[in-house]
Amino acid sequence: MESQGLPVSIAGVAQAYRDFLDLLVVDLRDESAAEHLRTLGVRVQCTNTIMRTAEDKAQLARAVVSFISKESAARAGGVKQQ
């Protein structure tokens, strides 16, 4: 990331994808950085993203699927997002 002039952080991820990203899912440990990104207009959700066990992986997948279905439902319902 540094070689591309991007910070090695969730802000760098948001920047790498800035031209098309609707939602960024980050780890709970990044909650304060997430709050900062939200003030810049990025939609961010937090969950445990560390995948050590099979249950961690399934939990992350469930959380992400739940976030995207909520976002999609909100869009379909015309709820204003930002």
Added chain:
Amino acid sequence: MIVVLTGGTGGAKFVDGLREVVAPEELTLIVNTGDDLLWWGLYVSPDLDSITYVLAGLLSKERGWGVKGDTFFCLQAMGHLGQPIWFQVGDRDLAVHLLRSRLLAEGKTLSETTAQIAARLGVNARILPMSDSRVETRIGTPIGELSFEEYFVQRWYQDPVQSVRFAGAAEAEPAPGVVDAIMLTDSVLLAPSNPITSIGPILAVPAIRQALRDTKALVAAVSPEY
């Protein structure tokens, strides 16, 4: 339908979780091929292989790559013959590389070979390489430019990275089905893969990045661990 852009070990782990939660028929995977290499004269696609093995339930979770319970007799024999063995290919894994190389030599595309191998291994999800043409991730370091596998596997990512480029990407077309998958789905997920070295090659194919900008689908990314 959920479309997932993925590469690397973080992507494979994420897809492993996703297959527990989403029916395989509802998943389309668009996979990085920037790490592909010719090894012992065979065409090896590390990320396509990992995703195929994950979805077939065959991935070695201890190693994070290759086939679980695989043996390495061929690797040892190649070592005895004085051949390079830094890229560790297991025997069952080797069969996949042999089949892919044979199909490519017969004139099949990378997409076609990927679909055929996945079907043979009982995978019901749709696996698409990002492109059928060659895009190569090149890592600039103080000792010169390296392929991704030379940088990552052979030299244990010890060299400071000065630049990253994706040779061939600017002229590359997405593989058949890639743009339609992005345009026609409800949601696109970017796996928690390295945004530069694993997702970067996919985004470097101009028509793929444009499709992500144009689609009405919700585009969500999961940040890798920092």
